[in-house]
Structures are given as structure tokens and as C-alpha cells.
């Protein structure tokens with residue numbers, strides 16, 4: 645597993661979290677219980693910190709970084725889909741940041757907010773609760789496309805999948 649300290653900056657990973665062996669975790673990264681981090685994802689806490697809340701997931705091929713001014717914080721029960729880049733943003737509880745999106749410095753996604761697939765949120769954007777940001781550059785509107793119960797289903801699925809991987813994943817090469 646690629647988990648690195650950088651001088652005094654050391655990851656803190658709850659024993660009930662799941663970090664896939666092909667994820668890379670560096671420096672001040674705090675991962676709570678039942679959170680999961682999937683293959684090819686890089687969490688680099690070298691300049692500020694990254695925090696993943698309980699039961700949250702960061703799916704395959706994501707890049708999460710932070711700045712001294714803006715840590716990257718993901719609340720409880722939130723999901724970051726495949727191939728997402730988050731740089732110094734705060735994402736609340738029960739949020740979904742969908743595949744291929746880019747969420748930049750100082751952005752806040754409030755509890756229950758969503759970022760649609762492929763959206764780009766520039767500096768200091770805000771997604772209010774119950775809203776979705778779509779497009780490039782992203783525009784925000786009430787979310788009638790993907791409800792809180794669908795976000796919860798994604799989150800539950802990843803909590804269960806992490807348990808399965810912990811028990812059943814075998815490397816064959």
C-alpha cells in the first residue's frame with residue numbers, strides 16, 4: 645500500500661476505513677471510519693490537509709489536493725465519483741461529486757448538494773443544499789435529476805463494497 649509520511653505530516657486512517665492498495669495517500673490526510681478510497685486515487689496532504697468523513701468514498705482515479713488556505717474536506721455520507729479533481733474545497737454531508745468533474749479552490753458544496761458529471765466549478769463557487777452544478781463553467785440550479793435517496797444508495801453501496809474488498813480481494817500477480 646502506498647501510504648507516506650512527509651516529515652511530521654502523517655496520514656491518520658481509521659482501522660475501519662478501506663484504502664485500496666493501489667491508492668496513494670501522502671501527508672496530512674485524515675480518513676474516518678467506513679470511508680473508502682479506490683484504486684488509482686491520489687490524496688496529497690502536503691500543503692494543508694485532506695479529511696474524509698465517515699462512510700464517504702473517493703472512487704477510482706481521483707486527485708484530491710489542498711492548499712494552506714483551503715483544506716479539502718469531505719463530510720460524512722458523501723461520494724466522489726470516478727476521475728474527479730478536488731483542490732481545496734469543502735464538501736458537506738450527503739453530497740455527490742459526479743464523474744470527471746473539477747472542483748476548485750474555495751468552493752463549498754453545502755449538505756446535500758451535487759456536482760454533475762463533467763462540471764467545472766471555478767474558484768469560490770457555492771452549491772446550495774438541494775442544488776446541482778452542471779456544465780463548464782458550472783451553473784447551479786435546483787436538483788430534480790438525482791435525489792438524496794439516490795446519493796444515499798451510492799454511499800451505502802460503497803460502504804458495502806469496501807467490506808467485500810477487505811474480505812475478498814486477492815492479488816494474483
Ligand SMILES: CC(C)(COP(=O)(O)OP(=O)(O)OC[C@H]1O[C@@H](n2cnc3c(N)ncnc32)[C@H](O)[C@@H]1OP(=O)(O)O)[C@@H](O)C(=O)NCCC(=O)NCCS
Pocket residue numbers: 725726741742743759760761762763776778779788789790798
Ligand atoms: C446530472 C445527471 C444526474 C443528469 O441526469 P439526466 O437524467 O440526464 O438529467 P435530466 O434528463 O434531468 O437532464 C436535464 C438537463 O440537464 C442536461 N444535463 C444532464 N446531465 C448533464 C451534465 N452532466 N452536464 C451538463 N448538462 C447535463 C441535459 O442535457 C438536460 O438539458 P435540457 O434541460 O437543456 O434538455 C447526470 O448527468 C449525472 O451527473 N449523473 C451522475 C452519475 C454518477 O456520478 N453516479 C454515481 C457514480 S457511482
